[in-house]
Amino acid sequence: MTTTPDDAGSADPHSDIPTDPHANDAAPYGGGDPYADYRGGDFPFTSLVDLADRRLGAGVIAANDEFFAERENLLTPGPAVFDPERFGHKGKIMDGWETRRRRGADGDRPFPADGDHDWALIRLAAPGVIRGVLVDTAHFRGNYPQQITVEATAVAGTPGPERLLADDVTWTELVPRTPVRGHAANGFPVAAERRFTHLRLKQHPDGGIARLRVHGEVVPDPAWLDALGTLDLASVLHGGRIEDASDRFYSSPAQLIRPDLSRKMDDGWENRRRRVRGTHDWVRLRLAAQGEIRAVELDTAYLKGNSAGWAALHGCDATAGAPADDAAWTEILPRTALQPDTPHRFVLPAAVTATHLRLDVFPDGGLARLRVHGSLTAAGRTALGRRFDALTG
Numbered sequence: 296m297t298t299t300p301d302d303a304g305s306a307d308p309h310s311d312i313p314t315d316p317h318a319n320d321a322a323p324y325g326g327g328d329p330y331a332d333y334r335g336g337d338f339p340f341t342s343l344v345d346l347a348d349r350r351l352g353a354g355v356i357a358a359n360d361e362f363f364a365e366r367e368n369l370l371t372p373g374p375a376v377f378d379p380e381r382f383g384h385k386g387k388i389m390d391g392w393e394t395r396r397r398r399g400a401d402g403d404r405p406f407p408a409d410g411d412h413d414w415a416l417i418r419l420a421a422p423g424v425i426r427g428v429l430v431d432t433a434h435f436r437g438n439y440p441q442q443i444t445v446e447a448t449a450v451a452g453t454p455g456p457e458r459l460l461a462d463d464v465t466w467t468e469l470v471p472r473t474p475v476r477g478h479a480a481n482g483f484p485v486a487a488e489r490r491f492t493h494l495r496l497k498q499h500p501d502g503g504i505a506r507l508r509v510h511g512e513v514v515p516d517p518a519w520l521d522a523l524g525t526l527d528l529a530s531v532l533h534g535g536r537i538e539d540a541s542d543r544f545y546s547s548p549a550q551l552i553r554p555d556l557s558r559k560m561d562d563g564w565e566n567r568r569r570r571v572r573g574t575h576d577w578v579r580l581r582l583a584a585q586g587e588i589r590a591v592e593l594d595t596a597y598l599k600g601n602s603a604g605w606a607a608l609h610g611c612d613a614t615a616g617a618p619a620d621d622a623a624w625t626e627i628l629p630r631t632a633l634q635p636d637t638p639h640r641f642v643l644p645a646a647v648t649a650t651h652l653r654l655d656v657f658p659d660g661g662l663a664r665l666r667v668h669g670s671l672t673a674a675g676r677t678a679l680g681r682r683f684d685a686l687t688g
């Protein structure tokens with residue numbers, strides 16, 4: 296079994312184990328809705344992009360053990376499912392990453408050693424600064440880990456597990472060894488001003504975790520954006536970010552700036568039916584950096600009876616530091632009728648320099664994707680380079 300560099304002799308200084316080690320257990324499943332007794336939580340950092348989003352390209356590249364349930368389940372979009380009737384050759388089929396029960400050295404020492412733990416390695420979809428980690432133990436009621444640890448590192452290129460587990464790799468502890476609750480959302484704010492590329496999740500001494508979410512801010516490599524030249528300035532993978540929206544009732548506006556194509560109606564942004572005349576729905580977003588916009592795409596894919604009737608785009612240049620609300624907004628696309636389930640492409644009559652955009656839809660209705668094609672300005676490139684250097688130095 297692959298060991299990790301800190302296995303040898305790591306004593307457990309963790310006196311924070313509850314006096315009753317089962318204090319965090321959830322009740323056995325008693326039938327009905329398996330989420331009825333789920334212990335949730337409100338974690339503001341979850342408004343930021345999930346850097347470990349499988350749909351953006353993240354992956355669980357290795358684990359030392361996945362006896363009961365595969366490591367890849369950690370990043371599956373959406374909540375974990377539970378079927379009380381489903382058993383397989385190894386035991387109960389669980390929707391998460393679950394390792395076997397560890398045993399001690401012999402009958403006189405049946406419990407695992409204090410430093411024994413299981414680990415999984417996660418490649419982030421886009422390197423970035425991590426602001427919070429959500430360790431979701433949904434449906435792991437009596438077999439969740441007693442404690443977890445989350446560490447992060449930055450290794451350039453596409454390192455494999457062997458490289459990441461090498462002694463010369465420095466791991467930064469984001470969440471120290473900490474107890475978690477079973478069948479619960481365990482959220483941990485993170486304060487580490489660095490750009491990370493990979494995570495290591497540890498279960499002490501063993502157990503099951505349903506989902507891992509790693510929320511933060513994408514910090515793109517300026518050299519890559521230089522090479523692209525013309526790019527989607529709004530793309531989440533390039534550092535674009537939704538700042539606010541009028542309505543998120545059916546699905547999140549964050550999906551507007553995902554790099555993939557929408558595959559079904561709820562893959563885009565859909566707001567509720569608006570009934571207050573004279574109002575409309577809108578989204579405000581921050582671009583990767585100050586950019587020069589030359590073309591935009593508004594895609595209403597899979598939105599047929601509920602796509603936005605009309606849309607308009609405005610931009611503002613807030614590099615002067617004025618918040619987007621106060622800066623003057625420049626019209627990029629006048630109020631334009633949209634077709635349902637259709638990609639709309641617009642070449643601008645003249646390039647527009649902006650740091651933020653506002654998308655207005657009338658009177659309401661969904662949009663699947665928004666693409667903003669252009670290039671970084673010199674000022675935008677300088678700002679990106681400074682941030683990259685500060686977070687990687």
Ligand SMILES: NC(=O)NC(NC(N)=O)C(=O)[O-]
Nearest residue numbers: 363385386387388389396438
């Ligand atoms: N009832 C169980 O879930 N048992 C075992 N886990 C699975 N998945 O079967 C275990 O040891 O935790």
